[in-house]
Amino acid sequence: MSRGRTRLLRAAVTRLLSSLLVLWAAVTVVFVLSRASGDPVALLLPDDASADQVAQMKQTLGLDRPLPLQYLDFLGGLVHLDLGDSLVYKEPVTSLIIERIPATALLAATALLITVVVSFLAGSIGAMRRGTALDRVVMSGVLVGQSTPAFWVGILLVLLFGVTLRALPAAGYGTPAHLILPATTLAIFSVAVVSRLLRSSLIEVMGQDHVRTARAKGASEARVLMGHSLRNASMPVITVLGLELGSLLGGAILTEQIFNWPGIGRLTIDAISARDFPLVQGTVVLFAVTFIVVNLLVDLSYAIIDPRVRSHA
């Protein structure tokens, strides 16, 4: 038992170190790329700014110092969770990001909830009524969802529910009603991916011995599904859900643009177009950390759901 625990500890430490390495690589790439993309001073100053003004602003922003120094400063700041000040807003990057996290978290969480609920329903129906007309309808819907770009769905939803029917707000933030269209838009692709996977995974599990045994003992189809199949079928689904959370964050960038949603996605786009280096770096750090944490959580959840994984760690 103690040998197992040491092994688990060593695995966790290795995992953490490699996560830090990934984080370092991500922020370094962004640091280099954002500086290669150009000079923010041109965008911050008026058209006819003098050479003196340019020099003064570069100095104020610390952009006149050698790149390696700027880089070391940036890494040093990261260690202290200090991401510097935004060039445009002249406020700490951390507080600008923290202001925007709730909006994106709310959007991504709602989309994830929609994904879980809808794909559980669609996947189970598909698996239990395999080959029937109902299955074909559900799976065609899934195929459409998977092959339609999110921004297009978003625009259609805005036109239908926002402009024509005026049933839901077309853009903005603040009430639950504002959440419906963007969360649906964001969830559509994930719903398609996860339902398909859950359906095929369920079909596979339902063919296995222990499920056949349960059926033979007279268990109802619902009980077979809930008690015996779902748990095993959910292993690959959890991995994919983890990946989907990543793509939800990525998709949030587009969705937030369409629906004028005040989250991290919009902040990132604005920061990129203004060449606001510290802010771009900050949002990328946030995205990288989120991905890493999600991956860790996915691995952990394996160990909880499937005892076999624990012993093999």
Add this chain to the structure above:
Amino acid sequence: MSMTAPHAPTRRTALRLGAAGSLLGAAGLTAGCGSAAHSEGTSALRIAQPSEPTGLDPHLESGLDGMNVLINIFDTLTMRDTENELVPRLATHWEATDEHHWRFRLRKGVTFHNGEPFDARSVKFSIERLIDPDTGSTIVELRSVDHVEIIDDIVMAEPDPVIPEKVSLFGGVMLPADHFADVGAKGFAAHPIGTGPFRFVSWRKAQLLRLAAYADHWNGRPAFDEVHFTAMPNPASALAGIQSDAVDLVSALDPEAALQLEGYKDVSLTTHPGIRMYFVVLDTEHEVLKDARVRRALNHAVDVPLLISAVLNDSGREAATIVPREAFGYDPDVKPPERDPDEARRLLADAGHADGLTLSFTASNKDQLVSQALAGMLEDVGVTLELEILEPGTFAERLASDDPSSLGSMYLTGSTGWTLDGEATMQSYIRSDRKRSRIRSPEADEMIDALEQTIDPDARLKTFRRMQEWLHDEAPFLFLYQADQNFASNKRIEWTPNVNGTLAMETAR
């Protein structure tokens, strides 16, 4: 040198003071039935524009979208009215007492939103803070000011005839000196206090910036109880916003976006004259373009009226110069170059390009359609453009760069001189020491210096005329058009912008 600007209260002001009470009641009534989203009894005017302020310290804001918000919180010393006249605001009279002094008389009885009185100390504090390098302001217009003396004088190191115009917007916002000393720059930016018609309420970034009517404003209480600003960078969101009644006014629509609104019966599109000038800067040192015949040929080849009707949906006015019609110094006698492809071909052949020639052309992707149309028209006379269309950030960066070749042999640009004095745009694009200029002419530099430093308006007008004749003959630009401003609004709002396009909502009904 008597140049007292006119300055009893205007007819409009007097009218507004008298009628404010009754209009207020009417606005309350109409607002009630406008929108379900605002049924709480206050009338809020909801405005969408492409971006929001970068902060609320008016001396650190150099973008027009930011100023659109701030101009409602802060008053300026002078102001442009909807007829484009420079009229009194916090200053009631002004005159140049000699080459180095402008004297302003201030309005009495004005208070800031926190009750602090507005007086000459506020002016001294505000202007001296703006020009102090430690403030880090990017507003360059007041660089000729040396200091302010409290007999209401602004003292200039260099003579500057345009001071009254320059304190009509960015240069003239008045801040409360005592309050500022109490809260400091950061505290002030977190909750700005001005003398303007609306006071700051709250700002949730990327969502909503709320202003409320200032009941004690010297010019009477505004008709709307609140003004809400929302930044909608995506034009489709803004259009959906007005179509679904989530906003009342959308500013800065481009002509194509505006087209999409046709047929929505509750939404009206309004087009107002604007002062943004579009022209192509020709590199007069380029081996081919240094020949004035080639530059004139390009001007003859481009059919600007066709460009305006076909590409801009008629949302613009043909330009004969780089100075807007509304600006001081505009000379109506200078006509646009005649659009004549045959003449263009003849001039090109004269210059030794009978077989055609190729030129590089750079523009921002905001102006992609115009660029492509220009390329097509020039192709007709044998000039091939190698187009380089850039993302706006990259384009802005190259505009500001020290390397003139980064923009190729010609580039398309738009320029808004908010002081509405022709000198500003001429400086930036003609004076040989400016980054955007592709002209090396001592003669032109001399004329610009004269424009910049002569106080006498008649003498300036004469120089402006010479300057525009010079432009016409030398053709260092491809003169294009003056863009209109497009707004979309619903029936809740009645409002006329002034020609500089700021969203001052004091007069909205």
